[in-house]
Amino acid sequence: MSELPSHFEEGALVGVLTTQPLDRLLDYKAPEGGCFVGAFVEVPLGPRKVLGVVWGPGRGDFDISKIRSVIRVLDAAPMLDEMRQFLGRAADYTLTPMPAMLRLATRSPGLGDPPSMRKVYRLGQSEPDRMTDARRRVLEVLKEYGGLSFTLGELAETAGVTSSVVKGLVKQGAVSEEESPRDLPYPLLDPELPGKELTGDQAAGAEALAAAIRSGAYGTTLLKGVTGSGKTEVYLEAVAECLRRGRQALVLLPEIALTAEFLKRVEARFGAMPTEWHSGVTMTERRRAWKMVGEGGAQLVVGARSALFLPFRDLGLIVIDEEHDTSYKQEDGVLYNARDMAVLRASIASAQVILASATPSLESWVNAESGKYTRLELKSRFGASELPDMSAIDMRDEELPSSRWVSPSLQAAVRERLEAGEQSLLFLNRRGYAPVTICRACGHQIACDHCDARMVEHRFLKRLVCHQCGETKPMPTVCPSCEAEDKLAPVGPGVERLHEEAAELFPDARIAVLSSDLFGSARALKAKVEEIASGAADIVIGTQLVAKGHNFPLLTLVGVIDADLGLQGSDLRAAERTFQLMRQVAGRAGRAERAGIALLQTFQPEHPVIRAILSGDEEGFWRAEAAERKAAGVPPYGRMAGIVLSSPDAQEAFDVGGALSRADGPLRRIGAQVYGPAPAPIARIRGRHRVRLLVKAEKTAPLQAALAQWVAQIRLPNNLRLSIDIDPQSFY
Numbered sequence: 001m002s003e004l005p006s007h008f009e010e011g012a013l014v015g016v017l018t019t020q021p022l023d024r025l026l027d028y029k030a031p032e033g034g035c036f037v038g039a040f041v042e043v044p045l046g047p048r049k050v051l052g053v054v055w056g057p058g059r060g061d062f063d064i065s066k067i068r069s070v071i072r073v074l075d076a077a078p079m080l081d082e083m084r085q086f087l088g089r090a091a092d093y094t095l096t097p098m099p100a101m102l103r104l105a106t107r108s109p110g111l112g113d114p115p116s117m118r119k120v121y122r123l124g125q126s127e128p129d130r131m132t133d134a135r136r137r138v139l140e141v142l143k144e145y146g147g148l149s150f151t152l153g154e155l156a157e158t159a160g161v162t163s164s165v166v167k168g169l170v171k172q173g174a175v176s177e178e179e180s181p182r183d184l185p186y187p188l189l190d191p192e193l194p195g196k197e198l199t200g201d202q203a204a205g206a207e208a209l210a211a212a213i214r215s216g217a218y219g220t221t222l223l224k225g226v227t228g229s230g231k232t233e234v235y236l237e238a239v240a241e242c243l244r245r246g247r248q249a250l251v252l253l254p255e256i257a258l259t260a261e262f263l264k265r266v267e268a269r270f271g272a273m274p275t276e277w278h279s280g281v282t283m284t285e286r287r288r289a290w291k292m293v294g295e296g297g298a299q300l301v302v303g304a305r306s307a308l309f310l311p312f313r314d315l316g317l318i319v320i321d322e323e324h325d326t327s328y329k330q331e332d333g334v335l336y337n338a339r340d341m342a343v344l345r346a347s348i349a350s351a352q353v354i355l356a357s358a359t360p361s362l363e364s365w366v367n368a369e370s371g372k373y374t375r376l377e378l379k380s381r382f383g384a385s386e387l388p389d390m391s392a393i394d395m396r397d398e399e400l401p402s403s404r405w406v407s408p409s410l411q412a413a414v415r416e417r418l419e420a421g422e423q424s425l426l427f428l429n430r431r432g433y434a435p436v437t438i439c440r441a442c443g444h445q446i447a448c449d450h451c452d453a454r455m456v457e458h459r460f461l462k463r464l465v466c467h468q469c470g471e472t473k474p475m476p477t478v479c480p481s482c483e484a485e486d487k488l489a490p491v492g493p494g495v496e497r498l499h500e501e502a503a504e505l506f507p508d509a510r511i512a513v514l515s516s517d518l519f520g521s522a523r524a525l526k527a528k529v530e531e532i533a534s535g536a537a538d539i540v541i542g543t544q545l546v547a548k549g550h551n552f553p554l555l556t557l558v559g560v561i562d563a564d565l566g567l568q569g570s571d572l573r574a575a576e577r578t579f580q581l582m583r584q585v586a587g588r589a590g591r592a593e594r595a596g597i598a599l600l601q602t603f604q605p606e607h608p609v610i611r612a613i614l615s616g617d618e619e620g621f622w623r624a625e626a627a628e629r630k631a632a633g634v635p636p637y638g639r640m641a642g643i644v645l646s647s648p649d650a651q652e653a654f655d656v657g658g659a660l661s662r663a664d665g666p667l668r669r670i671g672a673q674v675y676g677p678a679p680a681p682i683a684r685i686r687g688r689h690r691v692r693l694l695v696k697a698e699k700t701a702p703l704q705a706a707l708a709q710w711v712a713q714i715r716l717p718n719n720l721r722l723s724i725d726i727d728p729q730s731f732y
């Protein structure tokens, strides 16, 4: 991997990939001192200076006298051959132009700035003489970010104060001001510190993974085990082996709120904090992370999916925790699935991939069945904890007034927990107060002005919110259609409404609501999660957010308000998603010494998916689901691409869709079929009309090349946008 990059003498022609949306490399002359392939450079483009990477020799098909020189080589480790290959193949796979891939790989401010010193601010030793609101905010921000350093501007902005407030605190010693090199290496992690003593299953798994790492070759392992079985402990041992061998490791988590707990575990295991990479870290830290990953000054990165595009020197291991999680699919801009791209990157870098989950995606399950992935299984929960008993509450037998959602049986179960001093979780995957607001006089339902979607009442915000575009408006007092007064009524439950009901049912209980929109920042959410985990609530009401790996040791009851909710869609993964979600949610209960139960409210307890969830026959469920997909020729047994055309003009979107469907020659040649055009399920978002086409092909068909040829035949009007989603996960 460490072959010497080829070098270009000063004045030699080089081809540069820039971050600008151009469809080719640009020729430049190598600067004074020459440059290496992979060098990050600044080049002139018209009147501007833009970022680029030396991709190879220039093409020389351009008037040599007009060719300009590279302005300068930036102070950043050159992009490795491995990374250039990865970006190229990821671009081919996702049909993304290379400049957009390069933008993904350079998401760091000032990455080419020379090394220098600058002032950074941290929490100081003393208390200020006088506390003001502004001062308190500064100190809170510093505490919240747990020792991370800020620049003056960042700190003032995050705390919402002027920089003089910070300076005042510096004078008093409450905030420390230090000169620091802009980018320091991260503290060393020590893999030789003792890990937890592993159980038989765990030790065997850890050893198999360590052996795979020692092979120095590519491989993917599906690490399957119920929540609490010790998957994290096991993959931390794989990280240890990777570090021992001097290679870098990357752990992807589906959600920032989970990182705090994980960072603590890393610190306990390796004696220092790893590098964080996600939207919650400051720009200063982001730049440092990017640079240090590139220079080898960061051994372990913990982060969100975009960390996959960091310039690792020698990546030896990628862990994808909760690999089935839908947040690994990026749904705007470059449409990529971090799980699949991790496998691609690892195969190029001769690295190992670990996919950890209690409920793997069907794709991964099939790959493990066929032997493409190695399969490791942790069969039991660690220690005394057991998987909760799951049973259904048949809602057809429950006496429940309309506009009430907690059945008498579930109420009784919650009461039992309250008396025992244990926690209950009421799970409902719907944000806000009510999904629909209807006029009782004329039947009008309040919809978004820009989208083909109903607006959701958020009583906490006192507004109606469109979950598609984020548009909000105050709750009207008269019906916008018939102008009747006081006739608007909520229909159906959201978590806020469930909160109201729970507060009435259990007036003495402490109730907490966990829903992504109720927290201003990931940090605030994280703090709330920790508070709940330590027992600050008796009843937790939550959306999907709570299903993602949080640890609530006092929780012994999970009540699913509407287990049928996910089964209604026509999405090909509806069954799989419901199965995963229900098992994940149920896994929140009984994680410590106390056993838990999960109760699923359902109107169709005989539905095959509900039955599979209750019976716990996971393998049976997956086999049945796989057989169905196989029969239908859909992923993972066939290939799919979703095409969305959007335009302010509905007719135009349909016309282009029609033209595409007629010009299907390139697709037919590979045996693929095109379906549509049809109005998208959400036919308008942000004022743009949306039309979908779907392409299906056999698993081995060269789909991307055919798609590229196909769309290239049609000239697209200026305000029409076309996006191609390979292996789509959502079909809205």
Ligand code: ADP
Residues within 6 Å of the ligand: 196, 197, 198, 199, 202, 225, 226, 227, 228, 229, 230, 231, 232, 233, 234, 382
């Ligand atoms: P998973 O990732 O499968 O959900 P974890 O690795 O988080 O499971 O383990 C669940 C809990 O049990 C954690 O608190 C973990 O520290 C603890 N645990 C798991 N295995 C061991 C072990 N061998 N020794 C001590 N504690 C363990």
Ligand code: ZN
Residues within 6 Å of the ligand: 448, 449, 450, 451, 453, 466, 467, 468, 469, 470, 471, 685, 686
């Ligand atoms: Zn909208």
